Amino acid sequence: MIAAIAVAQLAANLGYDSAAARYEDAATTTNGTKSQTEREAADLRVTTQAASQILSAQTRAIPVDPELEATLSEAVADAETAATRADAASAGDVPTMGDKPIWFWELFGATELWERRLTQVEKLDDDLRAAITDMTSADERVTQGGLSLVSAAGEAAPDFEEAHRSARNEAVIALRSAASDAVETTVLDDTAASAYLALQTAAAQVVSTEAEEMAEKSGPLKTQRLEIEAFARSLAPGVLLEFDWSPVVNGAGYDGSMGGYTTWWWDDPGRATIELSDSVAEQWPAERSRALVAHEVGHAISVKCEGMYDSSTQDSIEKWATAWAISMGFTDDANGVWAYGYPPQNYIDAAAGCR
Known part of the structure; x- marks a missing residue:
């Protein structure tokens, strides 16, 4: 057991x-x-x-x-x-x-x-x-x-x-x-x-800022303003451009005069704000209007061509923008020649390489 x-x-x-x-x-x-x-x-x-x-x-x-x-x-x-x-x-x-x-x-x-x-x-x-x-x-x-x-x-x-x-x-x-x-x-x-x-x-x-910008451009000159902005952008591919319109810019805009002023930033991406007087749109698409816009784009596109010209003085900066407009084929003296004189040939040659 x-x-x-x-x-x-x-x-x-x-x-x-x-x-x-x-x-x-x-x-x-x-x-x-x-x-x-x-x-x-x-x-x-x-x-x-x-x-x-x-x-x-x-x-x-x-x-x-x-x-x-x-x-x-x-x-x-x-x-x-x-x-x-x-x-x-x-x-x-x-x-x-x-x-x-x-x-x-x-x-x-x-x-x-x-x-x-x-x-x-x-x-x-x-x-x-x-x-x-x-x-x-x-x-x-x-x-x-x-x-x-x-x-x-x-x-x-x-x-x-x-x-x-x-x-x-x-x-x-x-x-x-x-x-x-x-x-x-x-x-x-x-x-x-x-x-x-x-x-x-x-x-x-x-979308919101575009709506605000379009509201600012409204009025009888809206079509011309938009054509001018498209024209400017076509001259400076790759550069962000913003536009402001006023009756008077840089002291000009009345009695047939036209005014432009450009501010640009050497940032990435390169960008600029172009201010134009309403008279630029009123005279569009006259050659003098196109030439002035080209001058302002010459300032803006310099963000792609830093070091190609002396940017230490206002005189040199304006010569560059004028030279750039000339290099693009805009010969009316509203390209900057009337306001700043004819630029040196070496500026025109250098500007021709900035696209």
Whole structure:
């Protein structure tokens, strides 16, 4: 009898130890998978939150491709479902083992319990791994959809800028900077969402400042003013030009006189503001009007040609602008010759290389 009890006790201990070891290994693995699932779910929510911010943007000055938007919306919905399922799987319990029983009848019962729990924990691990796979796929879809939308908006910025040529320089510069950030985005997170929102805000400012500029140009001379601005921009490709119009500029504007004044910045990108008197538009497209505009553009385009002339004196600066207008073929003395005299030939030769 005692021998039988001893055999039963030994068998019970061995069976329990084997079941306990297998369960402990499975529990450790499953707890690791559970932690990974929780991290993946948190990461996925960061991605979906960024995508949701993009989709819910209040300002959309740059139009959003409906197909890209629909694809992203669907991906976000699927990702939210995947994260919810992962949460449910992660809520599954992984029991910890208590003290080992002593007697064989207790050991046999405990062994059976841990074997059942082993099956449950292995099933939980399978469910968690499936949830991770689903979340990985969902994250990839949301990321791809979000980055495609952000990048597309950034890539559309140059055409958008071209369609709003009368916007103020500072708004255009902000648009370019925001577009650069958008197209360089490689991770869909709060930074990506902020880049997209900043781009749309900058685009809205482009529209707003253009509307303000167009309102300032309104009136009977609006058509001529816009033609002159387009003409000036055609002479200085790559230079951001902004225009202001007044009855009198630089002391001229009445009795047939014309006035112009240009302020430029050696920044990146090069930019300038050209002020013109209303009389320039009134006399447009006379050669003298074109020549005066060319002189002012000669100042503006110098941002592309720094170091090609002596900019330390006003006399030299005006000679350069006059020489540049001459090098472009504008020979009417409103090109600066009447006001500042004929420039030296070496200035004209140098200006011919500034385009």
